[in-house]
Amino acid sequence: MHIADLKDVRIHYRIDGEADGAPIVFANALGTDMRLWDPVLPILPKGLRVIRYDKRGHGLSSRPTGPYSMGSLVRDAEQLLDYLNVKDSIFVGLSIGGMIAQGLAVKRMDQIRALVLSNTAAKIGTANIWQDRIAAVRTGGIEALADATMDRWFSRAFRANPEVALWRNMMTRQPVEGYIGCCAAISGTDFYTPTSGLRLPTLGIAGSEDGSTPPDLVRETVNLIPGSRFALIRKAGHLPCVERPGDYAEQLGRFLTETGHI
Template identity: 75%
Template sequence: MRIVDLDGLSVHYRVDGDPDGAPVVFANSLGTDLRLWDAVLPLLPKGLKFIRYDKRGHGLTQATAQPYSMGTLVRDAEQLLDHLEVRDALFVGLSIGGMIGQGLAVKRMDQVRALVISNSAAKIGVASMWQDRIDAVNRDGIESLADAVMERWFGRAFRDTPELAAWRTMLIRQAVDGYAGCSAAISGTDFYTPTSGLRLPVLGIAGSEDGSTPPDLVRETIGLVPGSKFELIRGAGHLPCVEKPEDYARILTTFIKETGHA
């Protein structure tokens, strides 16, 4: 377990793979911790340095008082990579992690040389939807939303497996301040203009059964960046790295190799 103090915030992170390898950074979705990537990492090319972290208010990272801004979450990632002396990383962000990746790529071109925007977009949902969710969590806890979230996260086949219970448990064990705070950050984010200015290799990944960021929404954002690529994983929901880790790893491995990062 690695914990670092970043400007007063205790951040939990993990480094796997080759400590001298090219860095690949993973940022998680709303309501999950860094275990989101457990099934994918062993399937990726050897010789890479894999960095995962729990964003503010998630997993073992400190929860500060809500609400959060996307700028704060981007700065958290920036400070962690500076602490680890990471430059020229391939950044893989899923859902809110994909938003963090977009913001970091715009702000710190020295830290991000290639970007994967997975099950994410430049703008997700509308403010009223997020406010309803924030109000429900603050009033009734994350448990009150858990069943609906599972339907958005996973395709029908996965929801019939015993593994669903573990992911539901992960969700409801997140801090209320962390979940609501990050929801507020998503609500206030519109990256259409800055993301359209990116000029680096970008890969978009979507799940055909994603109820949070449907494929067309992901594709629209990926289309903002010239030369970008888009991949659809059929039969998967919002977390294809969990449902279809082999497909996810194959797509990610191809991008890693095409960008010369392996």
């Protein structure tokens, strides 16, 4: 575990795999930390330099006073990759992580050579929906949203598994100000125009039972980028890397091969 001091924020990050391997960067969902990717990492292809981090206000990263903007979240990722001297990475972003990925690809094409947009969209929800969630958290804490979020995150079969309690605990133990700050960032983001200008290899991944970013929404965003490919992971919700890690790693491995990254 390491901390990158980026002046206005301290970002917790971790690097696994080969020190001189092809870089792949993972950005996780709202209410999760870098452990989101634990089920997938052991079954990824060899020869990768795997970089994970906790976005501001989450995990072991610092929690600046909110609300946050998507621009600040994109800048955090940009500065972290500069700090680590990362160029030409494949950037995998899930949910809000996928929004960060879109923004960073528009801003720094030198840092990203290919995108994986997982369970995300150019615009997620409406300002009113996010303001309602922020109000609920201010009143009742993240716990107030936890059960409904698990219903959106996971398929019915997975919710019957005791393991779902681990992910619920992860969500409810995130810092409230960090969670609210990132809700505000999502609320103010509409990337339809900038994302439609991207020209780089892109894989979109959706879960067939995703209640947060349904497959059609993911497909609509991915289709903004010419030449992109879309993959549907069945029997999975918003976090297919948790529910179907084998299928998820297979899609990533195929994309890494298609793009010549490994």
